[in-house]
Amino acid sequence: MKAGIIGLASSGKTTLTGAFTGKSRITGKGSDIAIAKVPDERLYELEKLYSPEKITPATIQIEDLPPLNTRIKEEKLKFFDKTKNLDVQILCIGGYRCYNTEEILKELATLRFELIINDLDVITKRLEKIEIELKKFPKMKPERESEIKLLNGIKTYLEEEKFPSLMDLDDNSKKLLKNNYNFFTLRLSIYVINISSEDYMNKRQAIEDEVRQYMASVGDSSPFLLMDALTEADIMDIDGEEIGEFLKVFGLKEPAKNKLIRKVYQLLGLITFFTVGEDEVRAWNIHRGDTAVSAAGAIHSDLARGFIRAEVVEADLLLKLGSLNTAKSQGKLRLEGKNYIVKDGDIVHILFNV
Ligand SMILES: Nc1nc2c(ncn2[C@@H]2O[C@H](COP(=O)(O)OP(=O)(O)OP(=O)(O)O)[C@@H](O)[C@H]2O)c(=O)[nH]1
Ligand SMILES: [Mg+2]
Numbered sequence: 502m503k504a505g506i507i508g509l510a511s512s513g514k515t516t517l518t519g520a521f522t523g524k525s526r527i528t529g530k531g532s533d534i535a536i537a538k539v540p541d542e543r544l545y546e547l548e549k550l551y552s553p554e555k556i557t558p559a560t561i562q563i564e565d566l567p568p569l570n571t572r573i574k575e576e577k578l579k580f581f582d583k584t585k586n587l588d589v590q591i592l593c594i595g596g597y598r599c600y601n602t603e604e605i606l607k608e609l610a611t612l613r614f615e616l617i618i619n620d621l622d623v624i625t626k627r628l629e630k631i632e633i634e635l636k637k638f639p640k641m642k643p644e645r646e647s648e649i650k651l652l653n654g655i656k657t658y659l660e661e662e663k664f665p666s667l668m669d670l671d672d673n674s675k676k677l678l679k680n681n682y683n684f685f686t687l688r689l690s691i692y693v694i695n696i697s698s699e700d701y702m703n704k705r706q707a708i709e710d711e712v713r714q715y716m717a718s719v720g721d722s723s724p725f726l727l728m729d730a731l732t733e734a735d736i737m738d739i740d741g742e743e744i745g746e747f748l749k750v751f752g753l754k755e756p757a758k759n760k761l762i763r764k765v766y767q768l769l770g771l772i773t774f775f776t777v778g779e780d781e782v783r784a785w786n787i788h789r790g791d792t793a794v795s796a797a798g799a800i801h802s803d804l805a806r807g808f809i810r811a812e813v814v815e816a817d818l819l820l821k822l823g824s825l826n827t828a829k830s831q832g833k834l835r836l837e838g839k840n841y842i843v844k845d846g847d848i849v850h851i852l853f854n855v
Contacts, residue, residue: 510568512595518565519734596696616685692725701729728757772845807855
């Protein structure tokens with residue numbers, strides 16, 4: 502599971518990567534992978550309750566990428582290679598270098614256009630290849646028919662400058678796309694409008710409103726958020742007090758990157774469960790819909806192998822009750838079997854035997 506940052510040259514992709522890990526950890530060669538900690542209020546509440554030696558948040562991988570609109574062949578190949586297996590794309594807009602919102606929207610349009618062109622290019626090449634193939638082997642025609650139809654359908658959308666994510670696709674088409682293609686315009690996305698500190702302080706709401714209008718006008722329902730990536734990257738390298746100062750100056754409850762990470766986490770289809778104890782309080786990520794055995798496996802393969810049962814209580818309930826013992830004595834600690842579907846916020850204690 503991986504997210505990557507895609508954007509035009511100098512839009513602030515590397516700076517944004519630095520906002521997750523601190524700038525000092527970034528080489529800026531368009532190949533850094535940031536391990537971003539997933540901010541979770543419940544983890545800090547559990548920390549207060551347990552005062553453990555260690556707390557470990559859940560993390561996700563976010564990869565910095567070379568610019569989308571590069572004309573350097575080597576960079577282009579690297580870009581395609583690296584974007585092949587992305588589950589989620591963060592689309593970065595260099596609003597900090599724009600003089601007004603109109604220019605920001607223009608960059609948004611350009612980025613969307615580049616994604617469209619790249620996908621159209623793939624479709625054109627594939628259709629040409631199929632045509633040559635069918636000339637040689639006309640018998641293959643029935644086999645290729647659904648693919649040709651699907652590609653032409655997508656092509657129509659793209660030619661109208663619309664993302665085919667709006668298309669109604671049947672299961673076969675979805676499977677075909679999943680196994681053979683990596684279209685940018687079909688990937689789960691979130692836009693980051695990377696604006697200057699000044700704009701972030703003074704014009705945040707106005708820019709947000711205009712971006713929302715623009716997104717609606719092109720029929721793009723992907724989430725977006727505004728961020729001052731450079732400042733957020735700068736404060737990663739300094740201490741906690743200055744972060745508080747930054748939030749106060751900008752009138753924020755938390756840095757924008759927190760919202761971004763949580764949203765990407767959600768787009769990746771991940772949820773969090775916790776393990777608690779005096780030695781460590783830890784958040785783990787698993788896929789929505791995963792069972793108690795998978796949760797056990799996320800912790801250690803032995804726990805999955807020797808799985809007997811899981812003791813489960815919601816974090817919010819535990820925080821209210823104050824301890825696992827109280828939860829147990831009040832009958833709130835549930836015993837769940839192998840096939841229990843773990844919920845976001847569950848505290849899980851695996852009983853096992855190997
Ligand atoms: N003022 C300001 N400058 C920024 C911001 N984001 C990026 N920059 C500056 O813009 C320049 C390019 O930023 P990068 O983060 O390297 O951009 P990039 O998208 O990674 O660039 P490429 O990888 O070359 O495409 C750097 O000098 C940054 O300091 C921002 O939010 N505000
Ligand atoms: Mg870069």
